[in-house]
Amino acid sequence: xxxxxxxxxxxxxxxxxxxxxxxxxxxxxPLGLPIAISNTTVQAFETMDSLEPGDVVWLDAAYSPGSxxxxxxxxxxxxxxAFKKDLKVVTFALWNMGQKIVQPLIEDRAEHFGKEYGVDWxxxxxxxxxxxxxxxxRDGIHDAVGGVDDFGTPLSELPLMDPxxxxxxxxxxxxxxxxIVVFExxxxxxxxxxxxxxxxxxxxxxxxxxxxxxxxxxxYVQSGDYSGLIPGLxxxxxxxxxxxxxxxxxTGTDAQSLGALAITAFIILGNLGYLLGRKNxx
Amino acid sequence: MLVSTDxxxxxGAISTIAIxxxxxxxxxxxxxxxxxxxxxxxxxxxxxMWHNYIWPTFSTQIAVEGKYLLIIPVIIGLLIYTxxxxxxxxxxxxxxxxxxxxxxxxxxxxQPQPFVNQVTSSFIKFGGATTGETINNILLFIAxxxxxxxxxxxxxxxxxxxxxxxxxxxxxxxxxLGAAFGSTALxxxxxxxxxxxxxxxxWLQIAGG
Numbered sequence: 001x002x003x004x005x006x007x008x009x010x011x012x013x014x015x016x017x018x019x020x021x022x023x024x025x026x027x028x029x030p031l032g033l034p035i036a037i038s039n040t041t042v043q044a045f046e047t048m049d050s051l052e053p054g055d056v057v058w059l060d061a062a063y064s065p066g067s068x069x070x071x072x073x074x075x076x077x078x079x080x081x082a083f084k085k086d087l088k089v090v091t092f093a094l095w096n097m098g099q100k101i102v103q104p105l106i107e108d109r110a111e112h113f114g115k116e117y118g119v120d121w122x123x124x125x126x127x128x129x130x131x132x133x134x135x136x137x138r139d140g141i142h143d144a145v146g147g148v149d150d151f152g153t154p155l156s157e158l159p160l161m162d163p164x165x166x167x168x169x170x171x172x173x174x175x176x177x178x179x180i181v182v183f184e185x186x187x188x189x190x191x192x193x194x195x196x197x198x199x200x201x202x203x204x205x206x207x208x209x210x211x212x213x214x215x216x217x218x219x220y221v222q223s224g225d226y227s228g229l230i231p232g233l234x235x236x237x238x239x240x241x242x243x244x245x246x247x248x249x250x251t252g253t254d255a256q257s258l259g260a261l262a263i264t265a266f267i268i269l270g271n272l273g274y275l276l277g278r279k280n281x282x
Numbered sequence: 283m284l285v286s287t288d289x290x291x292x293x294g295a296i297s298t299i300a301i302x303x304x305x306x307x308x309x310x311x312x313x314x315x316x317x318x319x320x321x322x323x324x325x326x327x328x329x330x331m332w333h334n335y336i337w338p339t340f341s342t343q344i345a346v347e348g349k350y351l352l353i354i355p356v357i358i359g360l361l362i363y364t365x366x367x368x369x370x371x372x373x374x375x376x377x378x379x380x381x382x383x384x385x386x387x388x389x390x391x392x393q394p395q396p397f398v399n400q401v402t403s404s405f406i407k408f409g410g411a412t413t414g415e416t417i418n419n420i421l422l423f424i425a426x427x428x429x430x431x432x433x434x435x436x437x438x439x440x441x442x443x444x445x446x447x448x449x450x451x452x453x454x455x456x457x458x459l460g461a462a463f464g465s466t467a468l469x470x471x472x473x474x475x476x477x478x479x480x481x482x483x484x485w486l487q488i489a490g491g
Contacts, residue, residue: 013305016305019471019474023471023478024482027478027479027483028488028489067473069477069479070472070473096327096331125334126330128331128335131388132384143343143349146339147343148342152333152338194396195392195393195396196392199392199399200392211465211466211469211472212462212465212469213465214465215458215461215465216462219400222403223400224399225399232472233468233472233475251479255471256472259471259474259475260468260471
């Protein structure tokens with residue numbers, strides 16, 4: 001077996017070890033590679049930046065702990081931007097652990113900007129059956145979520161959701177909500193909000209997506225349905241730069257770039273092994 | 283190097299290493315970690331749903347706020363459990379029928395709009411503000427037509443137009459699938475990075491994290 005034949009048949013454990021070492025070294029010693037800002041992230045940033053103080057942003061945590069590494073930096077960046085602009089934030093979750101994951105992240109940014117829970121932001125928790133819940137929340141959030149937030153506090157005790165407050169957020173429609181941002185791994189997610197809420201009430205919406213979902217979502221950006229898009233870990237780093245948020249994603253992008261280079265090198269070696277090995281055999 | 287003294291982080295780190303041990307081969311450590319994860323996730327979900335959704339429906343909305351009409355959907359929902367009792371299992375069809383009928387009707391009413399938006403957004407002018415935009419618009423049009431031609435099986439592939447169109451469409455599909463594969467690889471890398479940052483940052487505290 002010559003060199004090129006061996007390149008087609010590299011032991012997968014060698015590939016695992018090389019990628020692990022490359023990523024680990026980059027995490028321990030970041031290179032500080034420059035980050036170019038993509039158009040879709042700029043579009044998303046400008047969509048939120050165009051809002052006025054007091055406007056309401058609806059954040060949905062449609063992800064599970066498996067996607068934390070990509071989506072948590074996005075939550076930090078978007079929450080930072082929202083509170084910096086004195087926006088009101090309502091958090092909900094279409095996936096059953098999302099609301100617990102984003103709670104400390106949004107709390108951190110809220111404390112940084114001196115925002116108060118119940119007045120400036122609320123966590124409504126998770127409810128199953130996205131279709132039914134979104135339909136119900138269009139007519140009344142209070143009844144749709146059982147009248148309590150994620151901690152069991154009656155919504156009537158939270159000024160941001162209290163029906164007696166003229167500025168309260170009572171329904172998921174254009175009368176109360178000015179922007180929807182969905183942190184999404186899959187379904188249910190942004191497409192559900194787009195289909196059942198955003199298109200009907202003409203509410204701007206953009207997703208903050210894991211990288212694997214980005215190619216499919218770009219069609220919605222091209223059609224104008226999404227007002228931007230935050231693509232994966234790199235998008236998180238880009239949005240953190242634009243919003244002036246703590247750069248927690250930057251070290252990840254260095255390691256991601258080097259890891260991607262390592263994978264590309266193995267793919268090229270394998271294909272060269274196939275082509276040259278076939279040529280030698282002929 | 284100052285290793286974390288947080289028990290939760292230690293448990294997370296050991297669990298991560300236990301799951302990674304599967305890369306060496308199936309082993310009891312991995313099986314234990316996997317079983318604990320599945321059990322915890324299922325138990326947490328059940329407990330959360332009871333405390334945050336089911337119980338407040340009874341204790342607050344029905345008992346305190348007097349929304350007695352909610353008892354009707356509760357009974358309809360409970361009928362699903364009759365499938366475990368052979369004599370009355372036919373009752374489980376009612377909540378399923380309602381669920382499927384309502385969902386199908388609602389989805390059919392709302393789904394066309396985003397799809398139609400994407401179709402109409404493909405009706406673009408070739409001439410853009412810049413040369414790059416013009417090239418993009420022409421390429422987009424040709425790619426859409428070529429891809430549709432590739433899936434147009436009712437016309438024979440023996441005429442030059444279909445051959446060229448469907449070949450271009452096949453290459454477009456392969457490029458799109460390649461982009462999707464690349465995105466998937468980056469996503470998996472990000473997941474690995476998250477764990478590496480946890481192990482070397484939060485646990486061993488030798489990285490900034």
